[in-house]
Amino acid sequence: MATSTVPGPGAPATLVGKAAFEVDDRLIVAGPVRRTLNKVFPDHWSFLLGEIALYSFIMLLLSGTYLTFFYDASMKEIVYEGSYSALRGIEMSAAYESTLDISFDVRGGLFIRQMHHWAALLFVASIVVHLLRIFFTGAYRRPRETNWFIGVGLLVLAMLEGFAGYTLPDDLLSGTGLRIFSAVFLSIPVIGTWVYFTVFGGDFPGELIIGRLYILHVLIIPAVLLALIALHLLILVKQKHTQFPGAGRTEHNVVGNRLFPTFAAKATGLLFIVFGVLAALGGLVQINPIWQMGPYNPSQVSAGSQPDWYIGFVDGGSRIMPPWEIDLWGYHIPPVLWGALGIPGIMFSLLAFYPIIERKLTGDTASHHLLQRPRDVPVRTSLGAMAITAYLVLFISGGNDVVADKFDISLNAMTWAGRIGFLILPPIVYWATYRLCLGLEQHDREVLEHGIETGVIRRLPSGEFIEVHQPLGPVDEHGHGMLAYGGASVPKKMNQVGGARRAIRGFFKPIEEPAAVQREAEQEARGLESEQARRQLTGSGRPSEGGRPSEGGRPSEGGKPQQEPRA
Amino acid sequence: MSTPTASSVAPAEGRRRGLRRLLPEDGTPAAAARDRRRSKQRRRLANVAGLMAALVLTGVGYSALAPGASAADDSTGNPSNAVEAGRELYTRSCITCHGSNLQGVTDRGPSLIGAGEAAVYFQVHTGRMPLVRQEAQAAERPPIFSEEEIDQLMAYVQENGGGPTLPSGDLRDGDLAEGGELFRLNCAQCHNFTGQGGALSSGKRAPSLAEANDLTIYAAMLHGPENMPVFGDNQLSPDEKRSIIDYVQTMKASADPGGYGAGRVGPVAEGLVIWVAAVGALLFGIFWMGTKA
Numbered sequence: 001m002a003t004s005t006v007p008g009p010g011a012p013a014t015l016v017g018k019a020a021f022e023v024d025d026r027l028i029v030a031g032p033v034r035r036t037l038n039k040v041f042p043d044h045w046s047f048l049l050g051e052i053a054l055y056s057f058i059m060l061l062l063s064g065t066y067l068t069f070f071y072d073a074s075m076k077e078i079v080y081e082g083s084y085s086a087l088r089g090i091e092m093s094a095a096y097e098s099t100l101d102i103s104f105d106v107r108g109g110l111f112i113r114q115m116h117h118w119a120a121l122l123f124v125a126s127i128v129v130h131l132l133r134i135f136f137t138g139a140y141r142r143p144r145e146t147n148w149f150i151g152v153g154l155l156v157l158a159m160l161e162g163f164a165g166y167t168l169p170d171d172l173l174s175g176t177g178l179r180i181f182s183a184v185f186l187s188i189p190v191i192g193t194w195v196y197f198t199v200f201g202g203d204f205p206g207e208l209i210i211g212r213l214y215i216l217h218v219l220i221i222p223a224v225l226l227a228l229i230a231l232h233l234l235i236l237v238k239q240k241h242t243q244f245p246g247a248g249r250t251e252h253n254v255v256g257n258r259l260f261p262t263f264a265a266k267a268t269g270l271l272f273i274v275f276g277v278l279a280a281l282g283g284l285v286q287i288n289p290i291w292q293m294g295p296y297n298p299s300q301v302s303a304g305s306q307p308d309w310y311i312g313f314v315d316g317g318s319r320i321m322p323p324w325e326i327d328l329w330g331y332h333i334p335p336v337l338w339g340a341l342g343i344p345g346i347m348f349s350l351l352a353f354y355p356i357i358e359r360k361l362t363g364d365t366a367s368h369h370l371l372q373r374p375r376d377v378p379v380r381t382s383l384g385a386m387a388i389t390a391y392l393v394l395f396i397s398g399g400n401d402v403v404a405d406k407f408d409i410s411l412n413a414m415t416w417a418g419r420i421g422f423l424i425l426p427p428i429v430y431w432a433t434y435r436l437c438l439g440l441e442q443h444d445r446e447v448l449e450h451g452i453e454t455g456v457i458r459r460l461p462s463g464e465f466i467e468v469h470q471p472l473g474p475v476d477e478h479g480h481g482m483l484a485y486g487g488a489s490v491p492k493k494m495n496q497v498g499g500a501r502r503a504i505r506g507f508f509k510p511i512e513e514p515a516a517v518q519r520e521a522e523q524e525a526r527g528l529e530s531e532q533a534r535r536q537l538t539g540s541g542r543p544s545e546g547g548r549p550s551e552g553g554r555p556s557e558g559g560k561p562q563q564e565p566r567a
Numbered sequence: 568m569s570t571p572t573a574s575s576v577a578p579a580e581g582r583r584r585g586l587r588r589l590l591p592e593d594g595t596p597a598a599a600a601r602d603r604r605r606s607k608q609r610r611r612l613a614n615v616a617g618l619m620a621a622l623v624l625t626g627v628g629y630s631a632l633a634p635g636a637s638a639a640d641d642s643t644g645n646p647s648n649a650v651e652a653g654r655e656l657y658t659r660s661c662i663t664c665h666g667s668n669l670q671g672v673t674d675r676g677p678s679l680i681g682a683g684e685a686a687v688y689f690q691v692h693t694g695r696m697p698l699v700r701q702e703a704q705a706a707e708r709p710p711i712f713s714e715e716e717i718d719q720l721m722a723y724v725q726e727n728g729g730g731p732t733l734p735s736g737d738l739r740d741g742d743l744a745e746g747g748e749l750f751r752l753n754c755a756q757c758h759n760f761t762g763q764g765g766a767l768s769s770g771k772r773a774p775s776l777a778e779a780n781d782l783t784i785y786a787a788m789l790h791g792p793e794n795m796p797v798f799g800d801n802q803l804s805p806d807e808k809r810s811i812i813d814y815v816q817t818m819k820a821s822a823d824p825g826g827y828g829a830g831r832v833g834p835v836a837e838g839l840v841i842w843v844a845a846v847g848a849l850l851f852g853i854f855w856m857g858t859k860a
Binding site: 044118270 | 703743744745747748751752755756757758759760761763764765766767768769770772773814817818823824825826827828829831832833834835837838840841842844845846848849850852853854855856857858
């Protein structure tokens with residue numbers, strides 16, 4: 001009896017501990033939770049890009065929910081009698097009227113609306129940047145093709161979701177976009193008219209489309225996005241994150257920080273940075289001022305009607321497409337089809353199937369967990385640069401009237417520059433990137449073979465001057481380095497291998513005394529000055545302990561990184 | 568309809584009245600033949616009389632104008648003196664391209680007959696004329712001429728070419744919301760929702776309305792400068808024009824409730840903001856976090 005009330009040696013003593021014990025006693029979750037909290041995530045700044053997209057999505061869900069309280073997805077014609085005087089007495093749809101009310105009469109409505117729109121732009125932008133990181137480091141290779149495929153799907157869905165949201169206010173700008181969308185439907189041969197009538201349910205704009213887009217925007221697409229994001233993350237956790245090659249990092253381990261506390265702290269910090277940036281934009285920079293644009297009226301259109309940036313390349317493709325009207329087997333194919341459906345179709349197909357294409361071309365079917373530096377795969381890097389160039393040409397062409405107007409260029413010249421640039425620039429960029437990669441690779445090999453240039457000039461007894469090189473490892477009888485290239489970044493400056501004292505801490509301003517750091521370096525008897533006396537520079541210059549080559553010039557990590565095996 | 572072009576309309580109506588008088592008054596064939604004979608004689612008489620009258624008028628007109636030209640210097644404020652001073656300015660700065668009789672010069676400048684003072688006000692007041700060089704479109708500049716000189720040029724062109732005249736009164740005396748609707752219907756397709764202007768073909772452009780004053784906008788609608796269509800009083804009534812001006816100027820003066828307006832050009836500027844400001848700030852943020860490992 002008495003023994004059961006006396007706590008054992010490992011029993012919880014604190015209130016939280018006791019509560020956790022009670023929970024675990026009933027649910028038996030300690031094992032899985034411990035495993036999860038102890039999960040190791042590799043540490044690199046570029047691995048946080050996808051998280052920006054995730055946090056933008058959370059912001060979209062939160063702000064979007066608030067907006068649904070006040071938005072009325074109806075195309076019923078009403079006369080505006082609200083507080084914005086420049087539109088009072090004008091006929092408009094209930095959707096537009098309710099968006100005006102959100103902007104002018106709902107408390108915090110304009111701020112939330114703007115934050116929602118900025119979050120949408122950031123969501124797609126961060127997906128694109130994340131995708132580029134995955135592409136250029138080869139993170140999509142086996143076994144991660146599934147996640148790549150899901151990622152491309154997320155990008156396309158995010159664009160559709162954004163377009164639906166852009167249309168909901170039913171203002172003159174978004175209505176113009178919807179009109180273009182309807183024209184794209186109509187341009188599809190054979191089934192175009194049927195598709196159009198299925199979607200719009202009548203003549204343009206009809207009375208249904210806003211309600212349909214609303215359900216698509218607030219229910220169907222977000223649900224699919226949410227499910228795919230969950231799947232994306234589950235697969236990521238199951239397969240474990242990739243890592244850059246480096247000291248102690250192999251195909252069979254994961255080196256980094258545990259989920260708790262380091263990674264969780266970082267992720268939470270980034271969440272608040274993203275929220276902060278979005279709140280600042282939502283409060284300080286105006287976006288989509290629908291009251292300036294007026295309600296949608298098919299008889300009106302404005303100069304400079306553009307879609308949001310992520311649809312811009314589609315617009316650009318339609319703008320630079322020559323006016324070729326093609327008749328095939330009695331069916332008419334208008335030029336808008338190529339620009340608006342052909343180019344994005346080809347682009348996203350190539351993107352989605354790129355892992356399979358690369359596997360076929362290279363014959364590399366092995367599993368990879370170590371990332372590649374872009375320079376080490378010149379063909380892929382150059383293809384990527386080429387695709388980005390083509391995309392940018394389309395993207396800029398999407399706003400070519402604004403560019404022409406602001407920079408005093410002829411619009412016709414802009415159009416032709418887009419047409420010629422789309423064909424000429426990508427191959428040039430391919431070639432230039434390829435040469436750049438080879439040059440960088442060559443320089444890495446050169447440093448590995450001959451060592452780092454120290455800048456120390458020595459005069460030999462014969463009178464000859466030579467520059468002293470610092471080998472990175474043991475050398476053979478000719479003085480050539482014997483280290484092989486392992487895919488990690490090669491230090492090219494002496495202070496990256498401990499040639500100088502360590503960097504003074506502090507990001508914005510120094511948080512320690514430079515003199516103290518100097519003293520510390522002398523005490524530890526490391527660094528160039530203190531060791532010069534007893535070390536031949538041409539001899540073995542193995543980087544001393546703690547002088548591990550750092551990534552991208554970052555100060556080396558303080559604590560020892562955690563490690564776990566790859567299952 | 569109070570402002571229009573009385574001087575250009577009057578002679579046309581007079582001519583029409585004259586024609587009506589020449590028509591036979593009753594319909595029988597005999598009467599018609601008699602009329603024809605009598606009208607033949609009358610026409611012969613009229614021709615002689617007309618010729619004499621023209622000669623006399625020319626003589627009188629010449630004697631009236633010739634001394635006026637020599638006396639232009641001493642009396643100012645007289646409208647005809649303004650016309651004279653306008654002629655001086657015209658001869659100095661405009662004649663090369665618009666010709667000695669406002670008739671225009673091929674490949675250099677259009678005829679100013681019928682352009683009216685509204686056109687002169689718009690072109691000279693916005694510094695578009697005198698033209699710096701022949702290009703796709705005249706650029707907006709600070710005006711070369713003073714207000715007084717512009718008035719003199721206007722008087723000269725109005726006197727000799729005729730055409731639409733400038734309005735008077737409060738040019739913003741209109742309905743704001745109706746002005747907005749008319750602006751979106753008639754103006755936005757070139758000048759943009761917010762009057763930022765936009766590109767047209769081959770280097771031509773619809774200018775931004777940021778610098779435009781009430782009278783400039785009104786004058787532009789009246790005479791349709793460069794590529795702009797004419798919005799005559801039967802397309803947009805003077806009241807509608809005033810509503811549009813009210814809308815444009817009210818929108819320009821109103822602050823952006825959402826914060827920094829980014830030039831009010833819409834999604835292109837917004838895309839720039841998200842990529843440069845937001846993505847830039849966040850890349851900086853994650854790089855900073857990377858150094859804090």
